[in-house]
Structure formats: C-alpha cells, structure tokens
Amino acid sequence: MSLGILGRNAAFSVAQVGISAVLLFALYRVLIHFITIADVGLWSLVMASTSVARLSEMGLGGGVVRFVAADLGRGDGRKAAVTIGMSLALVTGMILLASALLYPIFQIGLEKALPQEMLPNGLVLLRYAVASLVLTTIANVFLSALDGMQRMDLRATTQLGGSIVQLVAALVLVPAHGVLGLGPVQIITACFTLVVAAVIAIRQIRQPLAAWWTWDRKRARELVKYGGGLQVAAVGQLLFDPTVKVLLTYFGGLAFTGYYEMANRMMLQFRSMIVSAYNALVPFVAGRLETSSDRHGDVRRVYIQSFRFLFVTAFAYYGVIGAALPFVLTLWLGHFEPAFLAIATLCWLGWWANTMVGPSYFLYLAVGRLRWAVTAQLTIGVLNLIFAWALGLAFGGAGVLIGSALGLALGGGVTLIAFHLEHHISLRDCIPFEALPLASAMLVGATACIAFAIHLTAPTLIQFAAGPALVGIVAAAMLWHQPVYRALWTRMRAILPRSAS
Structure with missing residues (x-):
C-alpha cells in the first residue's frame, strides 16, 4: 500500500x-x-x-x-x-x-x-x-x-x-x-x-x-x-438528479431537460477528473489504517495535504473550464445557444462548490464514519427539493437549476464543516494563502469569458477561443510557482524510481 x-x-x-x-x-x-x-x-x-x-x-x-x-x-x-x-x-x-x-x-x-x-x-x-x-x-x-x-x-x-x-x-x-x-x-x-x-x-x-x-x-x-x-446517503442522491429532471420537465419542458442532461453530464465528467483521484484515498487509507498506530493523526495529515492540493488545483481547473464553456458548448452543439450556456454555467458553479468537500467526504468513507457523509447527501437532496421547487414556481426552469446549484453548494458543506470541527482544523491550516492571487485571477477570467459570450450578437468559435487560451496560460504560469505543486513534484521524483524498480 x-x-x-x-x-x-x-x-x-x-x-x-x-x-x-x-x-x-x-x-x-x-x-x-x-x-x-x-x-x-x-x-x-x-x-x-x-x-x-x-x-x-x-x-x-x-x-x-x-x-x-x-x-x-x-x-x-x-x-x-x-x-x-x-x-x-x-x-x-x-x-x-x-x-x-x-x-x-x-x-x-x-x-x-x-x-x-x-x-x-x-x-x-x-x-x-x-x-x-x-x-x-x-x-x-x-x-x-x-x-x-x-x-x-x-x-x-x-x-x-x-x-x-x-x-x-x-x-x-x-x-x-x-x-x-x-x-x-x-x-x-x-x-x-x-x-x-x-x-x-x-x-x-x-x-x-x-x-x-x-x-x-x-x-x-x-x-x-x-x-x-x-x-441512506443514496436517498439524498435520488432526491437530487431525478428530482431536478422531473421538475425541469414540468417547469421547462423536455428540451430544457435535454440541455441540462448534456451540460450536467459534461460537468460531472470534468468534476470526475479531480474526484476520481481523491476516490483513490478510500481503499488506500482503509488499508493503511489497519496497521496504523496513530489513526487520528494520519487522517488529519492526509486531509490537510490533500485539501491544500485540491484548493490550488480546483481553482485553476474550474477557472479554465468556466472560461472554455462558450467555446466547448458551441463546438458541441454546432451553434451558440444562450440557454445552453446559462444551464451549463449554473452546473459549473454548483459542482465546483461541491468538489471542494471531496477530501472530507472520502476520508469519512475510508475510516467507516458515515454519519456526516450521509447527513451531507440527505441535506443536498432535501435542500435541492425545497429550493428547486420554490424557485421553479417563481422563475421556471432557470429557477430549478439555481435551486439545485444552491443545494449542492450548501448541502455538501456539511462534511467539510464537521470534519474541521472534529479534527480541530482551521482554515489557516489547509488553505494555501499564497494561492489566493491564482484563485482571484481564475474567477475574474472565467466570469469575463462567460459575460463576453452572452453580450455578443453573432458569436463565432474563433471569438470564443481566445479567452480560455489566455486563462489557461495564466493558470499554468501561476501553478508553476505554487509551493504545493513544487512539493508534489519533488515527492513524485522520489517515488517513481522506487516504483519502477
């Protein structure tokens, strides 16, 4: 292991x-x-x-x-x-x-x-x-x-x-x-x-x-x-995806549901690029704790290291994705559709926020402490049902999507808050403050690209290509100077030769 x-x-x-x-x-x-x-x-x-x-x-x-x-x-x-x-x-x-x-x-x-x-x-x-x-x-x-x-x-x-x-x-x-x-x-x-x-x-x-x-x-x-x-957690998940699709069909029609299916599947696939790596923590930690003499300390150290890495990675990654949304969606559909971009943007925001609870969620699964993981899933499901229905009545299909994004963001935070309180972890312990300029640049860049696309009257793929390219270059340059990435590269260089032998 x-x-x-x-x-x-x-x-x-x-x-x-x-x-x-x-x-x-x-x-x-x-x-x-x-x-x-x-x-x-x-x-x-x-x-x-x-x-x-x-x-x-x-x-x-x-x-x-x-x-x-x-x-x-x-x-x-x-x-x-x-x-x-x-x-x-x-x-x-x-x-x-x-x-x-x-x-x-x-x-x-x-x-x-x-x-x-x-x-x-x-x-x-x-x-x-x-x-x-x-x-x-x-x-x-x-x-x-x-x-x-x-x-x-x-x-x-x-x-x-x-x-x-x-x-x-x-x-x-x-x-x-x-x-x-x-x-x-x-x-x-x-x-x-x-x-x-x-x-x-x-x-x-x-x-x-x-x-x-x-x-x-x-x-x-x-x-x-x-x-x-x-x-029990699966009940919360079932209150999410099927509920969103049923409410979207009711308030917005099957075409709206079709756009949501495409946008949500795309964002889940993007999210999986990060989450699948953190999912590897479950069997790794579960096996390692069988021989650990300091279970609490090991879990705390794994969490802090993994969250710091996630913070830097997620802001750079989701920033580039947000900037690329107009280009990718237009290429995918064959033409620019403002409603498709609006739906995808809400999915992007909701799943970005939800991704940040990955380390706490998966570590709770690894140690067999399911209480807060279950509570988080149920909270997501219940908040999604309440917000999506209420906002759907007020704003139609768009309200359903806003409600689902709020449910994802607020409900998912349950495991993060619980884990920090249980293991006495402060934000100062796990947020690399040297990465805040990177986070700010990604938020501004993605928002500018989406706003630019919405205000164009006859957009083309060429117009959409420049924004994500620029944001990607900025992200790569700023990542290179992040200490957490330099530490990872040093560790990988030490591990790989032994793994290959």
Whole structure:
C-alpha cells in the first residue's frame, strides 16, 4: 500500500475520465445529429426515473470497497472473496425483486410526466432502462471489488472500454432507430462492463471457487450495517438528479431537460477528473489504517495535504473550464445557444462548490464514519427539493437549476464543516494563502469569458477561443510557482524510481 500504488490508481482514474470525456462529447454529438434535444431529454428522464430501484442495493457496492481493502491489507484474500461473493448474491436478488415490483410504478410515473406524443417511446425505453439498471448494479459489485484491490487502473480500463462500446453501438443503432436505439445501446454497454469486470476481478483475487460461495454471517452483518449508512446517503442522491429532471420537465419542458442532461453530464465528467483521484484515498487509507498506530493523526495529515492540493488545483481547473464553456458548448452543439450556456454555467458553479468537500467526504468513507457523509447527501437532496421547487414556481426552469446549484453548494458543506470541527482544523491550516492571487485571477477570467459570450450578437468559435487560451496560460504560469505543486513534484521524483524498480 505504497504512495506509488496510490499515484498509479489516481493517474489511471484521471486518464480514464479524460478519455471518457472525449468519447462522451462524441456520443452526444452523434445523438443531437440524429435525434432532437427533446429526445435526449426523454431518455434522460426515463433513466433517472428508474434509478430509485438502486435503493435495493443497500449500499453494498460501497461496502465492498472498504472491506475488501481492509481484508487485503491484512493479507486475507479468502475473506475478500467471501465479501465479494456475498455482496454479489445479495445485490442480484434485491435489484431483481425491486425492479419487478417497481416497474408498474415507473409506468404510471411516465404517464403522468410525459406529453402524450412522447409517451409510447418513453414506455418502450423504460423496459431497456430497467434491464440496464439491473446489469449495471450487478457490475458495480465487481467494479467496487477492483477499487478495494487498489486496481483502479483495471477499473478505469474496463469503464473506458464500455465508453468505446457505447459510442460504437450508438453510431450503428441510433441512425437506424432514432431515440429507441438508445435502449439497446445501453444494454450492450452494460453487458460488456459486467462481463469484463467480473472476469478481471475473479482473476485478480485468485481464490478457490468455494470461497466465493461461502456465507460469513458476521461479515454479512458488517456489510449491511456499513452499506445501510451509504444507502441512506443514496436517498439524498435520488432526491437530487431525478428530482431536478422531473421538475425541469414540468417547469421547462423536455428540451430544457435535454440541455441540462448534456451540460450536467459534461460537468460531472470534468468534476470526475479531480474526484476520481481523491476516490483513490478510500481503499488506500482503509488499508493503511489497519496497521496504523496513530489513526487520528494520519487522517488529519492526509486531509490537510490533500485539501491544500485540491484548493490550488480546483481553482485553476474550474477557472479554465468556466472560461472554455462558450467555446466547448458551441463546438458541441454546432451553434451558440444562450440557454445552453446559462444551464451549463449554473452546473459549473454548483459542482465546483461541491468538489471542494471531496477530501472530507472520502476520508469519512475510508475510516467507516458515515454519519456526516450521509447527513451531507440527505441535506443536498432535501435542500435541492425545497429550493428547486420554490424557485421553479417563481422563475421556471432557470429557477430549478439555481435551486439545485444552491443545494449542492450548501448541502455538501456539511462534511467539510464537521470534519474541521472534529479534527480541530482551521482554515489557516489547509488553505494555501499564497494561492489566493491564482484563485482571484481564475474567477475574474472565467466570469469575463462567460459575460463576453452572452453580450455578443453573432458569436463565432474563433471569438470564443481566445479567452480560455489566455486563462489557461495564466493558470499554468501561476501553478508553476505554487509551493504545493513544487512539493508534489519533488515527492513524485522520489517515488517513481522506487516504483519502477
């Protein structure tokens, strides 16, 4: 469990997210060429409506990460195989039962939410969405197992392969079948991910078949207890994405929902470039704490170092993204759409604020202290529901998005505040004040680029290109002089030769 392994996992996760972002861009470019933005919104709404069935998973996927990491940290590969096998059996049974019971409710919900002319396609897509949900939920057990084995490089490779399969399937099926082609595309992608993840996980664990079918009552209770906390958090997540899409459809229409789906998926992909690296902290810290003599001190040190690095990285990264939004969205859609930019800007602000709580959230998961992580997710869900509904009544679809951004920013702060109070950490400990000029420059640059785009009457891609290029150059120059980055480079130079030998 060396820093070299942590660095490898983080690097592969970031690389996978970056390549997947390019593939996602290409996928939606294909979709909006062959189907309408309202069709994209229809598929997004159908997929979001079925996600409630994920509650039946009881958070066992997250439990697999922590317990497999801890088992392997003690050198107990057989216990890790038992954990994965039990989780797989429980998850498969529960997701199948939940999908069968909830399917009629999903149908009724779509009949209420969709315009009459969109309902036939929506009901056809619903069958594919439920089947895809079952397959991806099962696949998630194996993907979580790879995380627990600290083989995020293999997980990243599997998910990247799935993204490639999804794009190829869409190129074949969507031109021929329109929006209904998205159903088979999702099934093909889910099957690929499930099969590949299962084969890799089984080969990596290298345990007899009997271990996979062993029932350990004590571990089952531990899994359910830990997963139950995560599942309460999942309720908050379900109050977020499906709620936003339902309210957007109600207050703004399916086209508005389609723009949100594209903008939000893009921002989640950008956010994943940072969050996926911090996600590697969960198995790393969980395994390391098994042999630690100073758990509290180790967690505190990891947090301060990771937050300082995140502060500098996030301001530079999100600043460049904000400046590039007009260019990227115009290139993606094929023309400039002010509503698309407004939606993307609100998503950008909400997920930027939420990204800053990453170290505290993931470290709580790593140490098995779920109280504040769960509270944060529930708070996000409840605030999103309240703000999005209230502001939607007042301002329509734009109000829904403002409410969701506020819910993300305010609710996510729960874990950050709790972690600082619990570990007696002040802002002075974790904010590198030498990075404040960088933060200010990024905020000003991104705001100027977005405001410039809004005020142009006939904007072109060339006009949009100069802003992000300038902001990017400034960010790179200022990052080079940040002490936290110089310290990281020094440490990497010390680690890499030993890792390679």
